[in-house]
Amino acid sequence: MVEQTQITWNAPEFVHYPKSKTWFGVFAAIGVLLVGYFLTQKDFLTSSMFLLLFLMLMFVARAKPRQIEVTLSGRGIKLNETIVVYQQIKSFWLVYEPAEVKTLNFETTAYLNRFLTVQLADQDPVAVREFLLEFLPEDLDREERVTDKISRSLKF
DSSP: OOOOSEEEEEEESSOOOOOOHHHHHHHHHHHHHHHHHHHHTTOHHHHHHHHHHHHHHHHHHHOOOOEEEEEEESSEEEETTEEEEGGGEEEEEEEEETTTEEEEEEEESOSSSOEEEEEOTTOOHHHHHHHHTTTSOBOTTOOOOHHHHHHHHTTO
């Protein structure tokens, strides 16, 4: 059997859920209610912060994912031109529920952005797992993060 020296695939940065006008309408209504409530309480700072938050979230909700080239090699993981070496990664785990989620997840040593999630797209999760086990420990106790579950349920 010939060992693979690397695995490469293309995947979107994140899962994009098309949003209807109703979705945006409900989201905007919640934003207007929150901002309006804090304005009536004369809490202008909180009102301003919620306004900025909702404007940012509306912008993010409209964003389309870019395609990235993912390469797993003996050195580390390469996402387009960014390389994360295995020494900067504590562990990995797969979340594979084909109808809902197909992700490869890493916990890194970084203080900020400690978690890295990569979409598997059509890549074989067994091949990815076997390849990574040569370089990293697998965390079998990890599941999908709560924030990812919430985002998916809100179609965000």
